[in-house]
Amino acid sequence: MKESDLAKRGMDMARSGALRLLAGVRDGLSLSDQAGALKALAPQDQARAARLAAAVLRHQSRADAVIAGYVSRKPSPQVADILRLATIELLELEGAAHGVVDAAVTLTRGLGQKGQAAAGMVNAVLRKVAAHRGWADLPPQPMPGWLRDPVALAYGEEAALAIEAAHQAGAPLDLTPKPGISVEGANLLPTGSWRIHGPAQVSALPGFATGDWWVQDAAAALPVRLLDPQAGEGIADLCAAPGGKTLQLAAAGAQVTAVDITPARLKRVAENLRRCGLAAELAAADALEWRPDGPLDAVLLDAPCSATGTIRRHPDLPFLRDGSGIPALIDLQSRLIDHALSLLPPGGRLVYAVCSLLPDEGEAQVAAALTRHPGLRVEEPVLPGIEPDWITPEGGLRTRPDHWADWGGLDGFFMARLRKAG
Numbered sequence: 001m002k003e004s005d006l007a008k009r010g011m012d013m014a015r016s017g018a019l020r021l022l023a024g025v026r027d028g029l030s031l032s033d034q035a036g037a038l039k040a041l042a043p044q045d046q047a048r049a050a051r052l053a054a055a056v057l058r059h060q061s062r063a064d065a066v067i068a069g070y071v072s073r074k075p076s077p078q079v080a081d082i083l084r085l086a087t088i089e090l091l092e093l094e095g096a097a098h099g100v101v102d103a104a105v106t107l108t109r110g111l112g113q114k115g116q117a118a119a120g121m122v123n124a125v126l127r128k129v130a131a132h133r134g135w136a137d138l139p140p141q142p143m144p145g146w147l148r149d150p151v152a153l154a155y156g157e158e159a160a161l162a163i164e165a166a167h168q169a170g171a172p173l174d175l176t177p178k179p180g181i182s183v184e185g186a187n188l189l190p191t192g193s194w195r196i197h198g199p200a201q202v203s204a205l206p207g208f209a210t211g212d213w214w215v216q217d218a219a220a221a222l223p224v225r226l227l228d229p230q231a232g233e234g235i236a237d238l239c240a241a242p243g244g245k246t247l248q249l250a251a252a253g254a255q256v257t258a259v260d261i262t263p264a265r266l267k268r269v270a271e272n273l274r275r276c277g278l279a280a281e282l283a284a285a286d287a288l289e290w291r292p293d294g295p296l297d298a299v300l301l302d303a304p305c306s307a308t309g310t311i312r313r314h315p316d317l318p319f320l321r322d323g324s325g326i327p328a329l330i331d332l333q334s335r336l337i338d339h340a341l342s343l344l345p346p347g348g349r350l351v352y353a354v355c356s357l358l359p360d361e362g363e364a365q366v367a368a369a370l371t372r373h374p375g376l377r378v379e380e381p382v383l384p385g386i387e388p389d390w391i392t393p394e395g396g397l398r399t400r401p402d403h404w405a406d407w408g409g410l411d412g413f414f415m416a417r418l419r420k421a422g
């Protein structure tokens with residue numbers, strides 16, 4: 001087969017793979033749930049399929065707005081995804097019109113009898129889409145109402161739009177190195193993380209095999225920096241998997257116990273520790289019931305949350321959630337805070353963190369903990385590289401995807417360092 005035929009075949013496989021992933025998301029499966037679904041494809045085609053599916057999820061509302069101008073009635077869900085994929089390839093990824101349109105028509109025909117009937121429409125619509133002007137002026141995909149309303153209320157309408165633009169732009173690759181290590185080919189960020197822009201195969205990067213660093217968003221690396229672990233301290237990492245923060249604590253020389261309720265996820269902590277040559281005790285347990293064998297100096301509680309701060313990396317999240325699980329998460333978070341505090345001696349410190357944009361899971365949780373626990377204090381963050389406006393009135397640290405816009409943003413997190421009464 002000629003090289004150009006091989007490339008076309010690979011691209012066609014990636015497109016079909018992307019459509020399978022999108023159908024999975026419409027059926028309620030996350031992209032990471034579907035990690036093994038495209039095993040039959042070559043690794044580079046799997047990666048391309050995942051990138052195409054993510055692009056459709058990031059730009060869906062913009063693609064739908066363009067397509068709506070050229071269709072007379074609503075297409076079936078499968079045809080809608082084919083039209084969206086082709087529209088995004090044409091207008092966002094600047095794919096060659098004839099190749100993209102032909103591929104979309106072939107994919108539509110592959111849907112059986114109904115597809116045969118729709119193929120002519122797909123061809124006609126996409127020829128008009130290819131000539132469409134004004135794509136860049138369309139607003140970014142809005143967050144769903146259950147998320148947008150509280151975000152706009154908390155940070156303002158302008159910030160909500162900037163957050164949506166950051167979701168659309170996606171995220172760079174951030175790495176946390178072991179102390180004293182520089183990462184070849186990456187840029188050092190002010191907070192100490194290293195950043196790589198553009199697509200990268202993580203396992204092929206220098207330093208991966210030798211365990212010099214691990215993948216961790218620059219914001220996700222801040223809770224451990226805020227805790228300021230010292231060599232030899234006994235620290236519990238509650239809700240630890242897949243273990244980015246466990247690795248940071250262990251690399252600082254702390255005696256870490258990593259607790260997680262999901263044994264399969266705890267296995268990933270073990271794998272990450274092994275690759276990086278670091279050690280921690282692992283406990284598969286409900287953090288609400290777990291108690292340490294000996295005294296602790298500090299606890300890190302990276303609580304289960306809505307994960308709405310990570311939409312740049314998980315563009316499927318807004319399509320999979322409807323916000324109905326948030327009250328139960330808020331209740332669990334406050335019980336976890338109370339239990340974490342009960343594990344500490346007087347004067348011990350707790351860092352509470354969530355990768356959420358919702359103040360109810362962050363700022364409000366800390367305010368409520370302060371009223372439930374007289375004598376508990378918030379200690380203001382003193383960390384290299386953080387911006388003064390990330391510090392909240394109650395002394396926590398709030399990062400948002402639209403922060404550091406010129407450097408590629410960072411995930412939405414809230415964290416606070418709490419000191420138990422002495």
Ligand SMILES: C[S@@+](CC[C@H](N)C(=O)[O-])C[C@H]1O[C@@H](n2cnc3c(N)ncnc32)[C@H](O)[C@@H]1O
Pocket residue numbers: 238239240241242243244245246259260261262265285286287288302303304305355
């Ligand atoms: C936000 S993730 C933690 C990320 C992790 N700290 C890191 O830095 O890689 C939340 C974790 O909480 C765990 N989890 C949820 N409920 C739990 C509970 N009651 N006890 C312990 N772990 C729990 C989940 O299995 C999940 O791995």
